[in-house]
Amino acid sequence: MLWKLDLTKFKSYYLNGLKHISCCDLCGAKINNTDLLGYQLSQALLCQHCINDLPYFDQNVVAGNLLNWPAIYHALPKIHFERLFAVSPYIYPFNHWLAQMKYLGRFELAGLFSTLLCAQWQKMLQTNIIEPVDLVLSVPLHIKKWQIRGYNQAHLIAKDFAEQLSLPYEANLVIRVKNNDSQMGKTGHQRRKNLANAFALQYSLASNVKHILLVDDVVTTGSTASEISKLLKQAGVETVTLVTVCLTLPK
Numbered sequence: 001m002l003w004k005l006d007l008t009k010f011k012s013y014y015l016n017g018l019k020h021i022s023c024c025d026l027c028g029a030k031i032n033n034t035d036l037l038g039y040q041l042s043q044a045l046l047c048q049h050c051i052n053d054l055p056y057f058d059q060n061v062v063a064g065n066l067l068n069w070p071a072i073y074h075a076l077p078k079i080h081f082e083r084l085f086a087v088s089p090y091i092y093p094f095n096h097w098l099a100q101m102k103y104l105g106r107f108e109l110a111g112l113f114s115t116l117l118c119a120q121w122q123k124m125l126q127t128n129i130i131e132p133v134d135l136v137l138s139v140p141l142h143i144k145k146w147q148i149r150g151y152n153q154a155h156l157i158a159k160d161f162a163e164q165l166s167l168p169y170e171a172n173l174v175i176r177v178k179n180n181d182s183q184m185g186k187t188g189h190q191r192r193k194n195l196a197n198a199f200a201l202q203y204s205l206a207s208n209v210k211h212i213l214l215v216d217d218v219v220t221t222g223s224t225a226s227e228i229s230k231l232l233k234q235a236g237v238e239t240v241t242l243v244t245v246c247l248t249l250p251k
């Protein structure tokens, strides 16, 4: 008789084993459980001390909308979204983690990002009143880029974020139809020109969808999210909140 590996048993044994030998990604301390305002990390990646010590934006100072911060508002001209929510500036350890996710395939970090986003979002809602959210979307990749990379970071984060907040998520509503050159090194005007007609809606939106959360991993000039917001507005959406893990701060 052939020996057969019971994959389910093996997986649970392996994952349980991992839980017990987890070390904090930042300080190396042993981790049992990490709690983020009641959210348990699906995989223990950080100790409670490092979780508390991350460089979060203070949402209360800006009333839950980073566009209320004059330097940010002036750095993102001609945008079509109403609200901007980010967990942290694009600095250590977030820049380091985002690069690891993108170039080393550390997909477990998507779970960390979405949990951090959820926790900060819920915390912001404790002191700020905003319109009810009807739908969550993510910034799409062009199919060619997706084929090369194999995944879309924004989708991985958004899907998990929506699930944790019990909000509807649609992965395929917005598609990228133009495979633009990189946005790196381009001015705001060049970026907007480069992005014109880069996105399309694959089907029409329900008429009751008025407030959308658009999720991305990093926002620099906001021009990509703005182009998608413009399209959503034409389809009847009233408010777009851009939700991102990191925001590159103006110099």
Ligand SMILES: [Zn+2]
Pocket: 024, 025, 026, 027, 028, 029, 046, 047, 048, 049, 050, 051
């Ligand atoms: Zn730690």
